[in-house]
Amino acid sequence: MVKIKAITLIILVFTFIGIIHGAILNSVNVFVSWIFIGIWLIFSFKVLKNIKQHREYNSPHNTAFFTISPVFIGIFYSIWGNFTVLLGEDLLEGSDLFLSWWSIIFGTPYILYSAISLYRCFKKYNVIYFGTKSIDARKFGYMLSISILLFIIIYWISFYSLIEFYDLNLFILLISTILIILIPGLFGTRSRLPQLTRNYITERTNRLNQLTSPRSNTTPQRYRKSVRTTTNSSPTPSTRSVTNRSRSVSHSSRSTPTSQRRSTTSRSKTTTRTTSRSPTGTKVSSKQSTRKITNFNLYKPKAGRLSTEDFKCIFCFKLPKIPEDRGRGIILCPNCRYPAHADEFKDWLRSSNLCSRCNATIPASYKKNPKILTVKNYIVVVKHFVNNRK
Ligand SMILES: [Zn+2]
Ligand SMILES: [Zn+2]
Incomplete structure (x- = not known):
């Protein structure tokens, strides 16, 4: 009950701010950006709550929630940083890279979180849980990294003519994904669980x-x-x-x-x-x-x-x-x-x-x-x- 109330309250507050601020500047972009900030806050509260809950039960973070959603949030908010007019000024003006306050505040934490989760898929977890189903963590790690790489490359190829720079957040994610695939992925070793054969x-x-x-x-x-x-x-x-x-x-x-x-x-x-x-x-x-x-x-x-x-x-x-x-x-x-x-x-x-x-x-x-x-x-x-x- 309390949770639903908090979510509605956040949505209402940010819709309200968005409408006012958007009307003053006569910009839909500003309105949408405020809504995104509200969604980001709700998601971040959810993450903190889940982390707390998992810590209480001493369980590892090897679920789809902790491995996939940070990637989505990180990439989405970094990209929106390229298009928003709210806090969207390029701090690296003149270079081929792009970084705004928007990307630093909303994108970077989740970009780093994604990299850590991805690393754990190769190094720490044995399986990743999707509800009650589980997938081999290493296989999942490869799938996720390849999707990330493909997405970033396709995004850059198709949008470079429009934006004419590379987003620093995406660049960091790209480099760390490649490093993670190479170092713990291809060359790293990990103690495997024993095969559960009848003899064993x-x-x-x-x-x-x-x-x-x-x-x-x-x-x-x-x-x-x-x-x-x-x-x-x-x-x-x-x-x-x-x-x-x-x-x-x-x-x-x-x-x-x-x-x-x-x-x-x-x-x-x-x-x-x-x-x-x-x-x-x-x-x-x-x-x-x-x-x-x-x-x-x-x-x-x-x-x-x-x-x-x-x-x-x-x-x-x-x-x-x-x-x-x-x-x-x-x-x-x-x-x-x-x-x-x-x-x-x-x-x-x-x-x-x-x-x-x-x-x-x-x-x-x-x-x-x-x-x-x-x-x-x-x-x-x-x-x-x-x-x-x-
Ligand atoms: Zn044991
Ligand atoms: Zn028993």
Whole structure:
């Protein structure tokens, strides 16, 4: 509600200024320029808001919004700088290059932002997300850079006779795009994620079984057995029955230890307190939990007795750490609640619907919109359970 009001207000204010100023100077160009300033402000607020939101969830900026839109905005506002009469005077008069206050204020920040995003496509990101679909970041980087180069060259060829100079912003974007294609693109190396072949998965699950091997209890041994069944069953419909069986085994083993039952009751007190404080529902409280965890039980791996091994990522077997894992985020399997680095989990979900540890089906809604914990908060969870063990 508030957001819509702010947008309407900005549009109204700038339309008003545009009409007045345009009428005084008798210029449509001035009017349109003021409207563009309004749109630019709205877009910039949106960018800042998204950045803040992503920082809160510790997720990387590998979405279409952060990679494509700065390019459009940067190029559009730089080009409009050539045609506007508002702040449009050439500061580099006499040279073949063009730069106006308009381009500096509205174009340059997004031109630089585009270059950084493009660089990250080659150097940092593995995939770029378009909603729930993802594209290989490198391929996307090449597509985007080629489109940028083609656009700038075609623009210059077709408009040079009209404007008779090269826009400095576009020139910067052109040079940086070429450099990015050449340096990290063609000659740079990047650590790739391992191929998720069946062998790799089996090997990994075996290693996981070793790591979580039981100490004495009979319960974990049963649990281990269930994980081993999981290893043999592949994620195909024909073995669905095997999967179900193994899941029910782990169910029965879960309820056995009395220590766990005791801890659950003590913790349920905290649950009621949380719900009473936020009557709007669990969605709000889960959002708040990224800042302060109120119900640790939501993050407790389903295992009889917890050790640090239970808090290691189910893919790379590493305990989430700061600062090494800054910006990665943690996703828990909704069934077994074992943790995984968010990027690794999302990549795994591209090829499978099943949790790699417990083989439970990950619901489509969770796949689309998994709850991502910050690594920092997950470390708090780990400390809570490892210190409270006994
Ligand atoms: Zn990991
Ligand atoms: Zn699981």
